[in-house]
Amino acid sequence: xxxxxxxxxxxxxxxxxxxxxxxxxxxxxxxxxxxxxxxxxxxxxxxxxxxxxxxxxxxxxxxxxxxxxxxxxxxxxxxxxxxxxxxxxxxxxxxxxxxxxxxxxxxxxxxxxxxxxxxxxxxxxxxxxxxxxxxxxxxxxxxxxxxxxxxxxxxxxxxxxxxxxxxxxxxxxxxxxxxxxxxxxxxxxxxxxxxxxxxxxxxxxxxxxxxxxxxxxxxxxxxxxxxxxxxxxxxxxxxxxxxxxxxxxxxxxxxxxxxxxxxxxxxxxxxxxxxxxxxxxxxxxxxxxxxxxxxxxxxxxxxxxxxxxxxxxxxxxxxx
Amino acid sequence: xxxxxxxxxxxxxxxxxxxxxxxxxxxxxxxxxxxxxxxxxxxxxxxxxxxxxxxxxxxxxxxxxxxxxxxxxxxxxxxxxxxxxxxxxxxxxxxxxxxxxxxxxxxxxxxxxxxxxxxxxxxxxxxxxxxxxxxxxxxxxxxxxxxxxxxxxxxxxxxxxxxxxxxxxxxxxxxxxxxxxxxxxxxxxxxxxxxxxxxxxxxxxxxxxxxxxxxxxxxxxxxxxxxxxxxxxxxxxxxxxxxxxxxxxxxxxxxxxxxxxxxxxxxxxxxxxxxxxxxxxxxxxxxxxxxxxxxxxxxxxxxxxxxxxxxxx
Numbered sequence: 001x002x003x004x005x006x007x008x009x010x011x012x013x014x015x016x017x018x019x020x021x022x023x024x025x026x027x028x029x030x031x032x033x034x035x036x037x038x039x040x041x042x043x044x045x046x047x048x049x050x051x052x053x054x055x056x057x058x059x060x061x062x063x064x065x066x067x068x069x070x071x072x073x074x075x076x077x078x079x080x081x082x083x084x085x086x087x088x089x090x091x092x093x094x095x096x097x098x099x100x101x102x103x104x105x106x107x108x109x110x111x112x113x114x115x116x117x118x119x120x121x122x123x124x125x126x127x128x129x130x131x132x133x134x135x136x137x138x139x140x141x142x143x144x145x146x147x148x149x150x151x152x153x154x155x156x157x158x159x160x161x162x163x164x165x166x167x168x169x170x171x172x173x174x175x176x177x178x179x180x181x182x183x184x185x186x187x188x189x190x191x192x193x194x195x196x197x198x199x200x201x202x203x204x205x206x207x208x209x210x211x212x213x214x215x216x217x218x219x220x221x222x223x224x225x226x227x228x229x230x231x232x233x234x235x236x237x238x239x240x241x242x243x244x245x246x247x248x249x250x251x252x253x254x255x256x257x258x259x260x261x262x263x264x265x266x267x268x269x270x271x272x273x274x275x276x277x278x279x280x281x282x283x284x285x286x287x288x289x290x291x292x293x294x295x296x297x298x299x300x301x302x303x304x305x306x307x308x309x310x311x312x313x314x315x316x317x318x319x320x
Numbered sequence: 321x322x323x324x325x326x327x328x329x330x331x332x333x334x335x336x337x338x339x340x341x342x343x344x345x346x347x348x349x350x351x352x353x354x355x356x357x358x359x360x361x362x363x364x365x366x367x368x369x370x371x372x373x374x375x376x377x378x379x380x381x382x383x384x385x386x387x388x389x390x391x392x393x394x395x396x397x398x399x400x401x402x403x404x405x406x407x408x409x410x411x412x413x414x415x416x417x418x419x420x421x422x423x424x425x426x427x428x429x430x431x432x433x434x435x436x437x438x439x440x441x442x443x444x445x446x447x448x449x450x451x452x453x454x455x456x457x458x459x460x461x462x463x464x465x466x467x468x469x470x471x472x473x474x475x476x477x478x479x480x481x482x483x484x485x486x487x488x489x490x491x492x493x494x495x496x497x498x499x500x501x502x503x504x505x506x507x508x509x510x511x512x513x514x515x516x517x518x519x520x521x522x523x524x525x526x527x528x529x530x531x532x533x534x535x536x537x538x539x540x541x542x543x544x545x546x547x548x549x550x551x552x553x554x555x556x557x558x559x560x561x562x563x564x565x566x567x568x569x570x571x572x573x574x575x576x577x578x579x580x581x582x583x584x585x586x587x588x589x590x591x592x593x594x595x596x597x598x599x600x601x602x603x604x605x606x607x608x609x610x611x612x613x614x615x616x617x618x619x620x621x622x623x624x625x626x627x628x629x630x631x632x633x
Contacts, residue, residue, distance in 0.1 A: 167564070175546035179528050183501075203528075206493055206497060223493065225484075250489060258490065260490045260491065307502065311462060311501075313495070314491060314495065314498065317396070
């Protein structure tokens, strides 16, 4: 399916190409080689499983950034019914880098909010590469308040290289917008489920990423800054991003261990971009299962648990 | 006579004359200032009003009654739980910073009094790994907030920070959530949180507690930003406007309540504390049982504060 081939995928992609050629040959020449084809298919499957079971952090990051990777809108299309997008922060404008709206997740009425990247050059520019301005965070908060008012849970999708660092963004209070969201999300009286579906960089991700359950798709990354940014600052050399990615421990496996996320969500073999429908179905089941549990918790307890969840995050020593 | 002879190794660029230790050059107006004069003037240039960056101990001295600070949780220190190594090891950086500053991390927290108002007082140190917020800063702020909740006290945090501490990866990012969510809890008490922003405060600290004050004050000229100017310049490829992201810029864009000179900070804090806490009547009643110990030590008055002696305007 994917046109864009990652370096580590090459062996298996070549094998698959060979299988296709053999199949064509067997059809056109009417030669019976199905046994051979089956054998190679099994080999390809095994090779893929093998490759994907021992990806480096940098390789995972490449899948997270894959140009065909499903974005928020793709998940919404495959998971939600009757989705209605809601626009604007009611103060300054509408930020296309964050989308928000109401819809049905199975039988549940929920609010969905997420970073949105574009696929074509034109769309990328329109979506500002998924890098929000303050009005994006304020729109998100406005829609979360709607969720609270109508007692519906919130699901957020994280996929951003960071909040946009620009003059307008600073003039309109990027920091204040994110800070405010953190405060308000801490005390929102409805469940919040956060899913990292691609990239999760810094306050730009966290600005819609504070919640009761944090799920992380298998092939994604989440950290305080992008590896490139980290390399530029700490190595004074942005080409050291590969090392930075390793040092920062930014994958689902890492963050599960550190207690930053609650669950790593399986993706179809080869990554979510190989099968949108399947990726969305797996995620939908996970979200519904979590909501099932959270809906039973009274609001005050929900908030206390949420604050306590973040209180636990941190590693330090204490001598007396 | 060899007066005109060239020195053997040719002409060398003259080594810039070191200004003797006793003097310092103002980084804004370049005026050479006698250090003791500068200290006496709260590290503010008498010529141009430039506010030098100062240490947590200075703020304690300038803002708390008698410079008395009852510190807590001073023994919490950072650990290199990711075994992080860039051009330096994080564990070495911690050690070096502890040695340099004599402190365990980039923030100090404790109790103090401001014109007899007891407060929980937190103050950051930019000199400790750029005032970066990792687990320790997050934890100490969280505990300070808990103290303020428990003892029903106002909370003051003086920020000076380059943002989240990258060497702690996503855990440092989570400190934004940890501090902000604890402030949500504090907000229920009805006690004030006063955020004082000093130069420079950027990134994760601005995008969490620093911007969440009921009252937000800033020192003149302080850089207050989400993304630092260098990053923005790189991204957009153009020069930034004059005064961009400075305290005055943030004031005119509506993100802080007031730009307050260092000399006036203590009095402004008193004004805010008097407005936002209930004990304004207690002050006249210093013999009242409840606030006895709080207020007898130092009754508010202009003569009390060492700051007022040096007030330049």
